[in-house]
Amino acid sequence: MAHPSVKARLPVSPDPALYNDDIRPVLAEERRWSVLNMAALWIGMVVCVPTYMLAGGLVEQGMNWWQALLTVLLGNLVVLVPMVLNGHPGTAWGIPFPVLARASFGTWGANVPSLMRALVACGWFGIQTWIGGSAIYQLLNAVSGGGLVGDPLPILGINVAQSACFLGFWAIQVLVIWFGIETIRILESVAAPFLVVMGLALLGWAWVKADGFGPMLSSPSQFAAGGPREGQFFKVFFPSLTAMVGFWATLSLNIPDFTRYARSQRDQVLGQLLGLPFFMLLFSFIGVAVTSSTVVIFGAAIWDPTELLGRMGGGFAVVLSLLALSVATLSTNIAANVVSPANALVNLAPRAISFRLGGLLTAGLGVAMFPWKLMETAGDYIFVWLTGYSALLGPIGGILIVDYFVLRDMKLDPDALYQRHGSYGYKSGYNPLAFLALGLGVLPNIPGFLHAAGALEQVPAVFDSIYQYAWFVGFALSGVLYAVLAKRWQR
Secondary structure, three states: OOOOOOOOOOOOOOOOOHHHOOOOOOOOOHHOHHHHHHHHHHHHHHHHHHHHHHHHHHHHHHOOOHHHHHHHHHHHHHHHHHHHHHHHHHHHHHHHHHHHHHHHHHOOOHHHHHHHOOOOOOOOHHHHHHHHHHHHHHHHHOOOOOOOOOOOOOOOOOOHHHHHHHHHHHHHHHHHHHHHHHHHHHHHHHHHHHHHHHHHHHHHHHHHHOOOOOOOOOHHHHHOOOOOOOOOHHHHHHHHHHHHHHHHHHHHHOOOOHHHOOHHHHHHHHHHHHHHHHHEEEEEEEEHHHHHHHHHHOOOOOOHHHHHHHHHOOOHHHHHHHOOOOHHHHHHHHHHHHHHHHHHHHHOOOOOHHHHHHHHHHHHHHOOOHHOOOOOOHHHHHHHHHHHHHHHHHHHHHHHHHHHHOOOOOOOOHHHHHHHOOOOOOOOOOHHHHHHHHHHHHHHHHHHHHHHOOOOOOOOOOHHHHHHHHHHHHHHHHHHHHHHHHHHHHO
């Protein structure tokens, strides 16, 4: 018997150009994802190297450890709201993110926000693949006694062994992509408890080796960039909070890609609530505490866990730790950075592209983006990469939520979602009101982004201030504008 919160049914007479088996509604009897599966999905995505290093990047920007952790927690509580809201139509109607976007952006127009989201995912896929390859490189280097060091290759800037490990980890992910979405559910369910245990074991190792958690947690000012400067906390806090929201702004859009498999709204809401904020905080704390301990153990603060494990030498414990690091990266990357672009590419050409082919194309694009260059400095990573794409994706989230909850009262037409000339066809398949609201929501953040990225030497201070709140500004502005424009158009 179907749960009352599940309304999914197959569309009548779908247009082949808008429909295939990978993006059709998932029916109630096909749902297998419980609260624990949804929580495991989030644990598998949260436990990764970028999360471990997240609070460290904030400490480098001038916060102390507890301010950094508080910022991480607040950012994840904020992003949990659109995560749960956008997850609702996925569970209710069984549809992925690109199909949901058809209701607001149009049957063809939905390709724009879904491909924008996909491009960010390709960048993340490359970053995580680089991290996973680095773990393998450190493992092999430890086993060989440091024999893998070599000169950087021209253009690439990394050596032969690093390149081979990067491509080897990439190939492992391609195998998982080949076996599809059910393999992802199984992978996350198995990986989650293993990763939690390994994270706590690393914390225990640091405590024992350093006889505590080191000086950073008791006197952090000497380790921050110039220390937590008097009266300067909020200058760092607000752009950092925006960056923390930006960390999962991607998933807050395409979360229907997963909640469409949830058995009920209770499963998707509780699963996300249990899996996201708490484990982000826990793993960020592990990163700060272990790094603090490295000051005592090695005489320097080592933020990068791959470098840390490389310094620990050989032995079974190190091999197991590097294996855990590889599993963490694999579980995060497959779920967070393959499903969305794969579905976006399927939505672009359902008759030509399957989920499998879309995933393989994503993997190829991730390699081509030279991800190691995106991770060169903490400042660029947080304030250019994370904040920059939050300025792009926040407006899309605002439009989706306003369209579904405010304008449609959570009611969709499953037939029209898959028909070229149905009620979501708008003007030649595009909704001009949604695109106007999107453009106006992104516009105020462009000068601040260009300044942060170094493309402009100077902009009026007001644009830098706006950019500090990029996700919030775009989300609110586009959402409100879309609601006003749509209601006025209806009248």
